[in-house]
Amino acid sequence: MQDLLALLGIDVEYVRGKGNTLHCLDEAGKEVPVIDYAGGYGALVLGHNHPEVVATAKSFLGAGSPVLAQASRQPAAGRVLTRLNDIVHREFGTTEPYYGVFSNSGAESVEVALKHAEFDRQLTVRAILGEITEHVALAREAVRSGAATLPDDADGDVDALVGRVTAANAAVAARPPVFLALEGSFHGKLVGSLQLTHNAAYRMPFAAMAAQARFVPFEQPEAIAKIAEEERAVLLDLRLEGGRVRVVERDFPAFAALFMEVIQGEGGIRAVTEEQARTIRRMCTAIGCPVVVDEIQSGMGRTGAFFASSLVGLQADYYTLAKGLGGGIAKTALTLIKGQRFRPEFDLVHSSTFAKDGLSLAVTLTVLDVLEAEGGQAYQQAAERGERLTQLFRSLVDAYPQVLKEVRGKGLMLGLEFRDLSNAAAPRLREAARADMLGYVISGYLLRAHRIRTFPTASAVNTLRFEPSIYLTDDEIAALEGALRDVCAKLGDQDEEAFFGPASAH
Template identity: 45%
Template sequence: MLATAGLDVEYTRGEGNTLYYRRGDDEIAVLDFVGGYGSTLLGHSNPEIIEYARELLAAQTPIHAQFSRHPYANDVANQLNRIVRRELDSDEGYFAIFANSGAEAIEAGLKHAEFERFVRAAGLRAQIEADIEAAREASVPAAEIDALVAEVTAHNEALFAATPLFLSPVGAFHGKLAGSVQLTYNPNYRAVFSALAAQARFVPVDEPGALDEAVRAASQFAKSLVVEGGSVRVVERPFPVFAAVVLEPILGEGGIHEMPAAFTADVGRVAAELGIPVIIDEIQTGMGRTGAFLASSHLGLRGDYYAIAKSLGGGVAKAAVLLVKESRYLSDFELMHSSTFAKDSFSTLIASRVLDILEADARRCSTGRPSGAARSCWRRCARCARSSPTVVRLRARPRPDGGPGVREPGGVGFGGLARGGNASGFFGYYVSGFLLREHNIRTFPTSSAVYTLRFEPSAYIETADIERLAAALRDVCREIRDAGGARLAAIAEAVPHRNSAQTSEEIEE
């Protein structure tokens, strides 16, 4: 697949916004707009992070010291709490559950949410059992009571044994582990494993009332008994079917779509009505990526849980964390959930240094105006869209006053370039191969919206880099508009390490 698109390159080193590979005796520099899918907010091999990592390893920091005190993890939890409380203007704190990856942080969120649901279901079961005991004490024939109890028990046992449901937007991506993949919308990743874990109900974000309809369609009721006027009858009690709402503030793999305000308002309302947590996936969008530490704060969206990863490790360590609101945290959870490398000294100390860097430089963690590079990117992409309106389409947030047009995006790194048409699902990778081969620029399409290119560079991206990207995009647009993409397809013939099992005709097709 990599060879067919011309992307089968072995990178030998990385520095800043540049990856390097060898071509014979030459070292080829590639401008990287993939950014480790959001992991290299501070660039490849950030000098401060690399030097600190060397110091930690030279000091023989105890990476494997499980089931002991981890003050360095506590420090990261406190740093995150200070930042999140400030950004949300809230006094409530969050407990931190550490992990190795974003997908694992989501798994922890699903488990904690299910623990919450289990506690609610256990409370309902206890109430039903108390109702049954009260019914048995009523002046009603035992045979009649036994028949009613049998009816209630048979109905409830099937209900209590059923797996929970989660609510998530159409286009969502939350990882590919056994649980997180169930909340990933793309069926190519999910369908084969659908029997392994709890399922999601995917809700379109642009259809008013869709979230309420999804809840109504899946609602279930447990049965219980009540004594009224000397008789016993069966009643229904709402059963906790749903465990959580899980969403990204900006759909990443789903094509770079920000959650509409109406949908986020529905999320908060429906979650409150059901008594379930809102889990916000800030794995790609957090850490200042969009001009605020949490992209969801742009939307007025408040989470009960936040998943943070990728850039937390500074492009060096595997670090992730799930933040759970104090009022919802169940203290037994940490005895039920653990991970060998979670809270290790190396990754958490690196995470602490990353947070220090972000806090020290408002340009990378700010709710202020977009950086010069972000404004430059927006202007040049908009110019490209105007010159090739049948080829490229650009999206941004609506203006705050609701007027025509758009305002500039709120930070560095997240933008979308979309190409319509009824072409192969591999189209975006051919565009990426073309940009790599012709311009030494690295970017990829999003996995569930292959006509959308993702730009997620480091916060150190410069205006000159944006100019170079803009020139390359203009070349892509000209190629599609004027030549029907002939040079995009020709890349397959130019690949030096083509799969020998494929014929040239198959690759061209």
């Protein structure tokens, strides 16, 4: 990684940060300001070292409050969940409560959702198998007592029929869970969450370590119906009807959950439409598949609402939260689970040493206070600043159509896609594009020439992401405009020396 940073010219050390500004050291050891549009990969909704967040952390530590006191009453956790439930109820118009499981990172919050969804599915399967066991016992007793007859194809042997039913059900029940995710998705790089991440370069080296997900085409959510038919399985049950034993089929709960981002981050800042959201919700409800909405990057106010999914009318069964929840200081995450799905027994099979620590809870409460202050002024600010950036990017796309393709996203989670240069006349630009490095080359130039920090999205490397804090200023936007116009002009002129320096003598 250090070699790659050096190659791109972004191997600098940052020594101070405030708001949207980082300071790095130049060769003389002098601090140089850099405008941070990367925003901690979306974690810095409130910017670097927000004064209220910093004050909370100092006060907590200065008071000698315990950071770790597991297996004790932790009322701050209850306050966090109460605040979040208030937000859910306001944004989605619901009154149903959500329970919470705390963790330490976004990928862990996804792992919690994975585990809980499968735990819920397994308990459902056990309940169905328990009912079948009771029905089988009643049918066997009825046949043996002469109160009922067997189906014609049972050859008069009730024990053989019971054996076939039991064996068939055992085989079906042993099937691994089916998880669904959208193409282009990114949900983390831990063992389970990685299988929900569409990028094969990340996923395939570890594919044997966890249940594989099935990926739904992003533009075709109706494909869920076809997948449901392909994955359909049934359990066999015995029923007594009019003095006769009948073999009946019962749908097997094959699907554990569908995971999705309403705005894909690493997939190129692609937003789900209201129509797509409605289709996903309808089809998942029809097959009994809970919906997990990953709000790790899009949530916490970045898109103009606390939950980006509320902007497309999609209420989830699970929400995963992280990044901005910690205010740029704490490493904390949370999985919200709808009350009707929550399994209290889960608390006994899942735990974490560092989750729900006192410092993180205190910081999270302050973050929620800041976001919710003045009737949610922060959300309005994110929407307004995001619209200002969007207008800028659209004007650039219009001005440089040969260089820029489109702008995507919502609020302060935006992506600006550059056109493919894999057939460029300039050889070094062409080689960078063919190596999927063009976005990184542009990022390096923006930092070196204009002191602007941003990066491409991991699975759509021609798309630069812009995720500044809600305190983005007009001057910072103006600086970005000048820098991007310079980049577009130089790309349009195929000025590869601007990006790579003079060609070698060779």
